[in-house]
Amino acid sequence: MAEPAKLTLYSDWWSSCSQRVLIVLNIKGLEYEYKAVNLLKGEHFDPEFEKLNPMNYVPALVDGDTVIGDSFAIILYLEDKYPQHPLLPQDPKKKALNLQAASIVSSSIQPFQNLAVLQFIENKFNADEKLTWAQNHINKGFAGLSKLLKEHAGKYATGDEVQLADVFLAPQIYAGLARFQIDMSLYPTLARLNDAYNKLPAFQAALPQRQPNEPSPS
Numbered sequence: 001m002a003e004p005a006k007l008t009l010y011s012d013w014w015s016s017c018s019q020r021v022l023i024v025l026n027i028k029g030l031e032y033e034y035k036a037v038n039l040l041k042g043e044h045f046d047p048e049f050e051k052l053n054p055m056n057y058v059p060a061l062v063d064g065d066t067v068i069g070d071s072f073a074i075i076l077y078l079e080d081k082y083p084q085h086p087l088l089p090q091d092p093k094k095k096a097l098n099l100q101a102a103s104i105v106s107s108s109i110q111p112f113q114n115l116a117v118l119q120f121i122e123n124k125f126n127a128d129e130k131l132t133w134a135q136n137h138i139n140k141g142f143a144g145l146s147k148l149l150k151e152h153a154g155k156y157a158t159g160d161e162v163q164l165a166d167v168f169l170a171p172q173i174y175a176g177l178a179r180f181q182i183d184m185s186l187y188p189t190l191a192r193l194n195d196a197y198n199k200l201p202a203f204q205a206a207l208p209q210r211q212p213n214e215p216s217p218s
Helices: 016-027 047-052 071-081 092-113 115-124 127-149 164-178 188-197
Strands: 007-011 032-036 060-063 066-068
Touching (some): 016 071, 016 092, 060 071, 066 071, 115 127, 127 188, 164 188
Antiparallel strands (some): 007 060, 060 066
């Protein structure tokens, strides 16, 4: 019997959207091939990559004849097809909470720090305005997430097990700290969660500096 085709992930090392997917692949113990797409060099506009994701964003996942070009859709696909270590609880209320937290990150924070958006802001104004823009939207999102999760967080975002909310929160907090100088002391619940994520091998292996195409220091 032929072995199932290995998953292929098209990614760039510093993409927080790709980082989400990497965490899920690691949690579920799935083997995959990493194919680098250098955003700064514009490789996401290559016609061949556009066939995988017509929006020209990373990540993109190929699983046999299935091609998915959105991190949220990829994660839900992996959750359905590979049910080991489930990330969505069966309880409808808790499931909705996880989906809400993930949606805040994916629709109300990350799009405003997207490379194309930041380049537009910098070109229209300046680099300082670009940072201010990103910080404003990240802080707004973190404030909302802190209120949402305050009464629900346990060891992790929605209890004592890693679930979907954590998968989205960890890369966003990392980006806030590493790229946008966010003061996490303003968000003690999120800061505590970040400390917990830093102890998890599946999360650590997904960090940008651990990826194959992370630029080596000169």
